[in-house]
Amino acid sequence: xxxxxxxxxxxxxxxxxxxxxxxxxxxxxxxxxxxxxxxxxxxxxxxxxxxxxxxxxxxxxxxxxxxxxxxxxxxxxxxxxxxxxxxxxxxxxxxxxxxxxxxxxxxxxxxxxxxxxxxxxxxxxxxxxxxxxxxxxxxxxxxxxxxxxxxxxxxxxxxxxxxxxxxxxxxxxxxxxxxxxxxxxxxxxxxxxxxxxxxxxxxxxxxxxxxxxxxxxxxxxxxxxxxxxxxxxxxxxxxxxxxxxxxxxxxxxxxxxxxxxxxxxxxxxxxxxxxxxxxxxxxxxxxxxxxxxxxxxxxxxxxxxxxxxxxxxxxx
Numbered sequence: 483x484x485x486x487x488x489x490x491x492x493x494x495x496x497x498x499x500x501x502x503x504x505x506x507x508x509x510x511x512x513x514x515x516x517x518x519x520x521x522x523x524x525x526x527x528x529x530x531x532x533x534x535x536x537x538x539x540x541x542x543x544x545x546x547x548x549x550x551x552x553x554x555x556x557x558x559x560x561x562x563x564x565x566x567x568x569x570x571x572x573x574x575x576x577x578x579x580x581x582x583x584x585x586x587x588x589x590x591x592x593x594x595x596x597x598x599x600x601x602x603x604x605x606x607x608x609x610x611x612x613x614x615x616x617x618x619x620x621x622x623x624x625x626x627x628x629x630x631x632x633x634x635x636x637x638x639x640x641x642x643x644x645x646x647x648x649x650x651x652x653x654x655x656x657x658x659x660x661x662x663x664x665x666x667x668x669x670x671x672x673x674x675x676x677x678x679x680x681x682x683x684x685x686x687x688x689x690x691x692x693x694x695x696x697x698x699x700x701x702x703x704x705x706x707x708x709x710x711x712x713x714x715x716x717x718x719x720x721x722x723x724x725x726x727x728x729x730x731x732x733x734x735x736x737x738x739x740x741x742x743x744x745x746x747x748x749x750x751x752x753x754x755x756x757x758x759x760x761x762x763x764x765x766x767x768x769x770x771x772x773x774x775x776x777x778x779x780x781x782x783x784x785x786x787x788x789x790x791x792x793x794x795x796x797x798x
Contacts, residue, residue: 498619501597505604509614513580523616525581527640534643538577542567543634545697552629557595560633561602563672567696568637569610570751573677574692574707576647576684577639579612585634586619589626599633602672610677612637645684649691649707649754656690656780657760658714660721660749662773676751679772688759688766695746702743704752705789713783719794721775724748728798738796747796754780 503518510517515524527535544551544560544567551560561584569579584603586596596619607614626632661676683689691707704714718738727747730736741747755763760776767774783789 498591498593498596501593502600502617502619505597505600506614506616509604509607509612511580511611511613514613514615518616520616523581523583525613525615525638527580532640532642535640536577536643536646537580538572538575538639538641539637540568540571541634541636542571543632548631548633552631557598558602558605559672561599562606563602564633564635565603565606565610565612565637566673566675568635569606569612569639569675569677570673570694572637572639573680573684574647574694574751575641576645576692577641578677578681579607579610579637579639581613581615581638582607583615583636584617585636586617586631587622587626587633588620588631589623589628591619591621595631603635606672606675610675645687647684647689647691647707650709651756652690652707652709652712652754652780653756654712654780654782655757657755657757657776658716658778658780659753659755659760659763659767660775660777661751661753661767662721662724662748662775674750679767679770680751680753683753683763683766686762688763689753689755691754693752693754695749695752697744699742699744699746700749700752701790707754708780708789710785711783712780713788714778714790715781716778716790716792717794718792718796720777721748721797723797731798741796742792749777752777 506518513525513528515526542564544564547560547563551557565582568582572579582603586599604614661679693704693707695703700716708714727741727745731741753763764774
């Protein structure tokens with residue numbers, strides 16, 4: 483019996499790896515040592531740039547959006563989506579990305595699909611100055627049905643210890659500024675990467691905390707960066723809800739509480755900003771032509787009470 487008889491084709495795997503190597507090499511930064519293909523990826527830190535470096539890491543998957551990609555045959559967007567999601571997750575702690583690794587598992591390797599996925603990842607990595615440094619491609623016939631796959635990403639970033647965002651400096655009176663994620667009506671549109679837009683703001687120390695609003699919505703994510711004794715008060719009428727969420731709410735007859743617990747409703751990132759920095763932050767975002775809305779503020783909270791309270795109604 484040959485390995486190929488089990489459904490694993492080494493020649494096809496080699497072709498896929500060549501396509502991966504082409505796209506990944508275009509993302510390499512000065513810190514990358516060696517190339518794609520080693521057992522472990524190598525990256526050298528620039529100790530002249532970082533005084534007291536802290537590494538920040540995260541891992542994530544694409545989720546059920548993969549079903550949409552498989553149904554439409556469009557795969558490059560989910561690759562970029564994965565990278566941007568991981569970048570945003572470490573951005574909220576003040577980190578900038580260093581390198582990214584992916585894990586791709588399929589029932590049968592299809593080089594064209596692999597190339598679309600990696601091209602999307604490399605495109606997002608290049609925009610963020612992040613190196614696609616390595617990963618794993620697994621062919622597992624019988625484990626995944628034909629045409630299906632799973633995709634996960636792993637990222638490592640860096641921040642100086644003094645600039646690490648922990649949320650400890652959040653105070654009652656801080657403003658909440660939401661950045662719109664521009665999802666539009668297309669289910670496959672990738673996460674917006676907020677790192678370029680917020681790089682200058684973070685460098686100047688204008689925010690107390692950042693919250694990446696993903697699964698669990700605002701109630702499930704914003705409290706993660708709020709210290710005890712504080713809560714967020716949010717006006718639901720203060721930002722426009724993208725059309726896709728209006729459609730889903732109507733189609734599924736979903737009430738407001740469930741919508742807020744399940745979706746971000748167009749709010750991709752929330753900035754917690756001290757009052758003295760609100761104006762310069764808004765000026766900076768306007769210069770970059772970023773969509774943002776002041777959606778609320780931080781208040782004192784009693785122990786055991788809800789960490790997020792809402793007023794007004796969603797624009798559905």
